[in-house]
Amino acid sequence: MTSAFSRSIVQPVKDFLFPPLCLSCRERLASADRYLCAHCSRSLVRVDETDFTMAVLKDRFKGSDIISSFFPLYYFEEEGVLQHVIHALKYEEMTALGEMYGETIGAALREHPDYADIRVIVPVPLHAQKERERGYNQSAWICNGIARAMGLPVTAGVVRRRKNTRSQTKLSAALRLDNVKDAFEANAASAGTIRDAKILLVDDVITTGATIHSCALPLRSAGAAAVVCASIGIAKLNAPPTAGL
Numbered sequence: 001m002t003s004a005f006s007r008s009i010v011q012p013v014k015d016f017l018f019p020p021l022c023l024s025c026r027e028r029l030a031s032a033d034r035y036l037c038a039h040c041s042r043s044l045v046r047v048d049e050t051d052f053t054m055a056v057l058k059d060r061f062k063g064s065d066i067i068s069s070f071f072p073l074y075y076f077e078e079e080g081v082l083q084h085v086i087h088a089l090k091y092e093e094m095t096a097l098g099e100m101y102g103e104t105i106g107a108a109l110r111e112h113p114d115y116a117d118i119r120v121i122v123p124v125p126l127h128a129q130k131e132r133e134r135g136y137n138q139s140a141w142i143c144n145g146i147a148r149a150m151g152l153p154v155t156a157g158v159v160r161r162r163k164n165t166r167s168q169t170k171l172s173a174a175l176r177l178d179n180v181k182d183a184f185e186a187n188a189a190s191a192g193t194i195r196d197a198k199i200l201l202v203d204d205v206i207t208t209g210a211t212i213h214s215c216a217l218p219l220r221s222a223g224a225a226a227v228v229c230a231s232i233g234i235a236k237l238n239a240p241p242t243a244g245l
């Protein structure tokens, strides 16, 4: 049994032996900081919904009527602070990070007109084999935070990943779409949850949008009234794309 007294002794000793470090710059954290130091935390930039990166994303799926709204929280850049955050969430079992950013997303969505009347929050699923290997789906943890902030249920298993797609990091936008084509299918047992519902679909990072778009497709085919989506990050564009859109 762990008493409050022994915890009060153990935690300072633990912090002395293993001081909590910023998961981006590895500097020692101040006692008020969680996961990131104040400097790294400040360097995360909230996405401007009217900017260039968002315009390109919306333009890519214009007219498809599959996803009605995108809400990424921060810009994601190679070797940036957010990449370290996402790495820790995906590969170091720091699932509490997902909940923490999920709560921030949920607080923003509560005020957002496009995100009213959502019935259920659904994480973009991993392939079953990958989830077994990792032990968890990082997007499900983001959903838990959003759910708490919005007072909505999370339902995993509504949609299933049937292809264990290869890594997309080196593929162009067009090849990414092809890579994840037919990668997902709706779960027939969830037909009642999906039909006529507005569904909030959640991923960790949106790069070209190909994955979340192909995950939304079977939900719309199964009768979802609308699919809106949210993520912690979106790959920041620094220059207008020229080819391979």
Ligand SMILES: [Zn+2]
Residues within 6 Å of the ligand: 022, 023, 024, 025, 026, 027, 036, 037, 038, 039, 040, 041
């Ligand atoms: Zn730092």
